[in-house]
Amino acid sequence: MARKKKSVPQVNSSSTADIAFILLIFFLITTSMDTDRGLARRLPNPPDPNQKKNDDIIVKERNVLQVRLNKDNQLMVGSEWLDVRQLKEKAKEFIANPNDDANLPEKHSKNIPLLGGECMITENHVISLQNDVGTSYQAYIDVQNELVAAYNELRDDLAHSKFGKAYKECNDDQKEAIRTYYPQKISEAEPKKYGGK
Amino acid sequence: MPELNTSSLPDLIFTMLFFFMMITSMREVTLKVQFKAPQATELEKLEKKSLVSFIYIGKPMPEFQKKMGSESRIQLNDKFAEADEVQDYIYQERENMSEADQPFMTVSLKIDKDTKMGIVTEVKQALRKAYALNINYSATQRM
Numbered sequence: 001m002a003r004k005k006k007s008v009p010q011v012n013s014s015s016t017a018d019i020a021f022i023l024l025i026f027f028l029i030t031t032s033m034d035t036d037r038g039l040a041r042r043l044p045n046p047p048d049p050n051q052k053k054n055d056d057i058i059v060k061e062r063n064v065l066q067v068r069l070n071k072d073n074q075l076m077v078g079s080e081w082l083d084v085r086q087l088k089e090k091a092k093e094f095i096a097n098p099n100d101d102a103n104l105p106e107k108h109s110k111n112i113p114l115l116g117g118e119c120m121i122t123e124n125h126v127i128s129l130q131n132d133v134g135t136s137y138q139a140y141i142d143v144q145n146e147l148v149a150a151y152n153e154l155r156d157d158l159a160h161s162k163f164g165k166a167y168k169e170c171n172d173d174q175k176e177a178i179r180t181y182y183p184q185k186i187s188e189a190e191p192k193k194y195g196g197k
Numbered sequence: 198m199p200e201l202n203t204s205s206l207p208d209l210i211f212t213m214l215f216f217f218m219m220i221t222s223m224r225e226v227t228l229k230v231q232f233k234a235p236q237a238t239e240l241e242k243l244e245k246k247s248l249v250s251f252i253y254i255g256k257p258m259p260e261f262q263k264k265m266g267s268e269s270r271i272q273l274n275d276k277f278a279e280a281d282e283v284q285d286y287i288y289q290e291r292e293n294m295s296e297a298d299q300p301f302m303t304v305s306l307k308i309d310k311d312t313k314m315g316i317v318t319e320v321k322q323a324l325r326k327a328y329a330l331n332i333n334y335s336a337t338q339r340m
Contacts, residue, residue, distance in 0.1 A: 013207070020210040027217035036243035036305060038335040046325040069314075133315035137308050138235045140317070141336060145237040152239055188321070 071134030
């Protein structure tokens with residue numbers, strides 16, 4: 001016996017497009033496409049209260065590059081006034097010490113197999129950054145940025161001469177080797193209050 | 198003129214919809230401080246949003262200036278805070294993370310470019326005390 005088929009009435013889907021459109025517009029509006037970018041830094045461990053006031057780590061004077069920013073955003077590197085734009089070259093010269101200058105950081109030999117055995121590197125250099133309470137944040141970021149740029153350029157140069165490609169394109173081992181060659185040592189000194197209010 | 202076949206339009210729209218749904222991250226806090234990022238060139242991307250806590254510093258928005266004054270203030274979550282509350286905030290944020298993620302916690306400092314360093318230094322010292330050592334100074338690309 002042929003049963004009469006009852007046809008299920010079709011759902012009217014002509015408005016799906018509109019519904020989807022509304023949802024789409026909602027998400028379009030709430031989306032914030034901005035990817036967060038910034039300068040990544042690592043803070044030093046908190047000071048140990050038991051530690052003696054005297055700094056027991058004596059850093060030789062030639063190994064330290066003092067970078068100071070005062071409340072009027074003026075920059076002093078070592079003992080001279082500099083413009084922010086000159087800072088990168090100065091920092092690069094300090095970190096790499098290409099001519100083995102006696103006033104620039106001393107070099108130690110270190111075995112880095114990937115870079116061809118013994119290398120003379122300025123292992124103990126420190127860039128010490130000091131700022132005043134009144135320094136503006138943009139000036140501070142400018143200085144941080146230049147210092148990071150100095151490291152990045154040196155690392156890039158090294159990557160090009162040793163591996164023939166940019167630092168970014170090196171594999172993890174190569175990056176590690178280059179980082180050992182140019183360790184990033186920016187110390188943000190304990191804040192000091194210079195006179196004033 | 199032949200009619201344009203629009204039967205696949207809903208599918209197209211749905212695809213777009215899914216795309217936007219995936220990349221959407223809804224803003225969790227309403228900004229109460231004016232924030233204009235400083236500019237820099239050597240930027241790194243901030244990965245893994247779930248590991249990141251935010252601290253905003255800047256001048257209060259105009260509607261809050263009557264109450265809060267026009268000095269730079271710190272904003273944690275949805276309210277204004279003092280520098281000594283930062284430490285508790287970090288502990289709280291850390292509690293909310295899974296244990297495996299805790300060592301990788303990053304604090305993104307969204308600081309207005311006209312802020313004075315005094316308040317920034319205070320916050321940094323508080324972060325050090327709370328052992329939140331990975332920080333990220335939020336900035337925008339300089340053209």
